[in-house]
Amino acid sequence: MQKIFWPAEAVPKAFLLDNQIAVLYAADMGQSFSFSIAATDGKARTGVIKTPRGDIQTPAFMPVGTAATVKAMLPENVRETGAEILLGNTYHLMLRPGAERVARLGGLHKFMNWQRPILTDSGGFQVMSLKTLRKMDETGVRFKSHVDGSEHYLTPERSMEIQKLLGSDIVMAFDECTPFPATKKQSADSMRLSMRWARRSGDAFGNRPGHALFGIQQGSVFKDLRAESAAALREVEFDGYAIGGLAVGEGQAAMFEVLDYAPAQLPNDKPRYLMGVGKPDDLVGAVMRGVDMFDCVLPSRSGRTGQVFTRNGVVNIKNARHADDPRPLDDNCTCPACRQYSRAYLHHVFKAQEIISSMLLTWHNLHYYQELMSGLRDAIADGRLNEFAGAFHEQRLMGDIKPP
Amino acid sequence: MQKIFWPAEAVPKAFLLDNQIAVLYAADMGQSFSFSIAATDGKARTGVIKTPRGDIQTPAFMPVGTAATVKAMLPENVRETGAEILLGNTYHLMLRPGAERVARLGGLHKFMNWQRPILTDSGGFQVMSLKTLRKMDETGVRFKSHVDGSEHYLTPERSMEIQKLLGSDIVMAFDECTPFPATKKQSADSMRLSMRWARRSGDAFGNRPGHALFGIQQGSVFKDLRAESAAALREVEFDGYAIGGLAVGEGQAAMFEVLDYAPAQLPNDKPRYLMGVGKPDDLVGAVMRGVDMFDCVLPSRSGRTGQVFTRNGVVNIKNARHADDPRPLDDNCTCPACRQYSRAYLHHVFKAQEIISSMLLTWHNLHYYQELMSGLRDAIADGRLNEFAGAFHEQRLMGDIKPP
Numbered sequence: 001m002q003k004i005f006w007p008a009e010a011v012p013k014a015f016l017l018d019n020q021i022a023v024l025y026a027a028d029m030g031q032s033f034s035f036s037i038a039a040t041d042g043k044a045r046t047g048v049i050k051t052p053r054g055d056i057q058t059p060a061f062m063p064v065g066t067a068a069t070v071k072a073m074l075p076e077n078v079r080e081t082g083a084e085i086l087l088g089n090t091y092h093l094m095l096r097p098g099a100e101r102v103a104r105l106g107g108l109h110k111f112m113n114w115q116r117p118i119l120t121d122s123g124g125f126q127v128m129s130l131k132t133l134r135k136m137d138e139t140g141v142r143f144k145s146h147v148d149g150s151e152h153y154l155t156p157e158r159s160m161e162i163q164k165l166l167g168s169d170i171v172m173a174f175d176e177c178t179p180f181p182a183t184k185k186q187s188a189d190s191m192r193l194s195m196r197w198a199r200r201s202g203d204a205f206g207n208r209p210g211h212a213l214f215g216i217q218q219g220s221v222f223k224d225l226r227a228e229s230a231a232a233l234r235e236v237e238f239d240g241y242a243i244g245g246l247a248v249g250e251g252q253a254a255m256f257e258v259l260d261y262a263p264a265q266l267p268n269d270k271p272r273y274l275m276g277v278g279k280p281d282d283l284v285g286a287v288m289r290g291v292d293m294f295d296c297v298l299p300s301r302s303g304r305t306g307q308v309f310t311r312n313g314v315v316n317i318k319n320a321r322h323a324d325d326p327r328p329l330d331d332n333c334t335c336p337a338c339r340q341y342s343r344a345y346l347h348h349v350f351k352a353q354e355i356i357s358s359m360l361l362t363w364h365n366l367h368y369y370q371e372l373m374s375g376l377r378d379a380i381a382d383g384r385l386n387e388f389a390g391a392f393h394e395q396r397l398m399g400d401i402k403p404p
Numbered sequence: 405m406q407k408i409f410w411p412a413e414a415v416p417k418a419f420l421l422d423n424q425i426a427v428l429y430a431a432d433m434g435q436s437f438s439f440s441i442a443a444t445d446g447k448a449r450t451g452v453i454k455t456p457r458g459d460i461q462t463p464a465f466m467p468v469g470t471a472a473t474v475k476a477m478l479p480e481n482v483r484e485t486g487a488e489i490l491l492g493n494t495y496h497l498m499l500r501p502g503a504e505r506v507a508r509l510g511g512l513h514k515f516m517n518w519q520r521p522i523l524t525d526s527g528g529f530q531v532m533s534l535k536t537l538r539k540m541d542e543t544g545v546r547f548k549s550h551v552d553g554s555e556h557y558l559t560p561e562r563s564m565e566i567q568k569l570l571g572s573d574i575v576m577a578f579d580e581c582t583p584f585p586a587t588k589k590q591s592a593d594s595m596r597l598s599m600r601w602a603r604r605s606g607d608a609f610g611n612r613p614g615h616a617l618f619g620i621q622q623g624s625v626f627k628d629l630r631a632e633s634a635a636a637l638r639e640v641e642f643d644g645y646a647i648g649g650l651a652v653g654e655g656q657a658a659m660f661e662v663l664d665y666a667p668a669q670l671p672n673d674k675p676r677y678l679m680g681v682g683k684p685d686d687l688v689g690a691v692m693r694g695v696d697m698f699d700c701v702l703p704s705r706s707g708r709t710g711q712v713f714t715r716n717g718v719v720n721i722k723n724a725r726h727a728d729d730p731r732p733l734d735d736n737c738t739c740p741a742c743r744q745y746s747r748a749y750l751h752h753v754f755k756a757q758e759i760i761s762s763m764l765l766t767w768h769n770l771h772y773y774q775e776l777m778s779g780l781r782d783a784i785a786d787g788r789l790n791e792f793a794g795a796f797h798e799q800r801l802m803g804d805i806k807p808p
Contacts, residue, residue, distance in 0.1 A: 068752065072759040074740070097727065097752040105730050105748050113744045323501065326509050336478070340517045344509050348472065348501040355476040355762055 082370030091126035107167030303362030486774030495530035511571030707766030
């Protein structure tokens, strides 16, 4: 492939490789981090997060690149789906290949060949959920690596250091994700520890122009604890605010109940990020409640297990009904899996456990998610979000097309 | 991605997707199968096989797409490596998804999204090597599917039918690949059975303009049996001739000994195809002995096991020496794995068992093989094949670059 130096607007989207985009916007690298809202519709907002590595249209979905790769995808193809930012997992990267090593190699963007923005989580969620926890106290968390059994110590200060070594554009404060269910006392104690860690994260992060630090609201399903958490975060003055401790088993109804009030407790003029969410209808419901950013492994993980997201709901490609079906997954979809392959082919390569199955289905799912976000952004801008959501739910209720 | 209708010569190679190429040469679909030699250098030849689905520059290497996919590669990326023809395995495709099913779905090219030529083997080799054989007699072979245990019967006539259903451009005669070692008596009996099957294959294939049928020479390592086999095949008048029964454990020296005389026993004006070969130095040695076509799983399989082919020999990416190496696999290589990623990254994703490791290393290996073939073709055309081969061997003897 050859290098292109045409102006960005003259280059067809499919030909834009990320290195080339990097060249095109290298002139803007002095720019700082900002968020602006272009339009609102009810509680929903659409706008843009500006970073030195590129703009992020909101509401935005961030594909998960746990170990410096969005599984089964080349980064230029992730970009082709419409993704403008990836999430990297501090926990996985600190254990393998190691944050200091990534820094020596020029940072995570260069390492994984993704020049656009990267958000990294703080490592806290995985330490606590992967049952590798050894000891947690006021200072931090001691744990054992799932890779080689080595001992590690994660604190707010070390988490900030690791995320800096990785070169993350949006750094997350180190917190404890309160498990669900938890008593009010447990939820309050956990939230207050996270708020002390949030302040330490802010102090350790310091002033890094062009890089953002997001705080994370906790408080489980208790409105007053969520309010207390939001007030504590506001004092630190973060560049953005995540809503944490949801999508941990409470179910969509309970999650939406919290989202009915939690976003409004956070500053209106900063991005709001719902961590680890979710299914397509979770995204629609959360956007309508004022959320701007999401991440989830669901589209990529489902791509590897044969679960496909379409306008008509979830299609299970391993089902025998697809074996002779010459039609695409979704005849309205413009992703390569839908433009170039039949359901019969996708069924065949899934059954034969061919790697191309994970490649094509992940591509489709990420494309579907990005198209959904694009549709939500346009609907908000046009003041027709309710109609959009209504059509979205109606189409899903129709179910998959009948067998041929 | 958008459709392009520019003239082929105006489109940069990297932007040519196969559908578009299909559009570009659709006008030539009436053309028949032919082979012409443009230049020779010693026993080596370079030329072009013309087919209605596109030209194949020879000497050519065919990546293996066993189950309707070159493992871990999108077909447009296989094309980008320079491949002009793929090999599909009749045995695997007849069992899953089934030849009749592929035919109903429009043929193998459409099914797997590869519009250029496809060569299919006859199924015989896998039936006999995968130990699923139940009973072989003069008529054919009865065997059990490794997928679901179902019984199947493969004969020259059924093999021709299956390859027709698949829509193969180059069809291989049904034969028995004589195991190694074999006594002269065993080799003669096996070869003569294959020659009777070759005639039946020719009769069953009939006259199919634009499609080619290749015969397969057997005779193990016995010169007179190889001559007898060649004479029998010549009587059928095939469109091309494969040299079978090599690369089955006899070693490179014994293989080259056969290749010192076998190609000359076959018609000079038809393509000669050495089946299942091989390592890079096998290809160089075989081209110098007059072979025009090759197929082998080695570059793709090695890509999945971390074995990388470079100008300096084989690199094992899982070796810890690569963990901190910021350099590409080969700084002269233009494949995406070399242009966009460090050895440190490739080591990391291999160790983390990420799918992108198979994707990038397979891409590199296929690219290396195609570059090698391109280098051989140019060297033959320029009459400097001996110098090319000398430099090839010298470079490999230098070994991999020193750790940083």
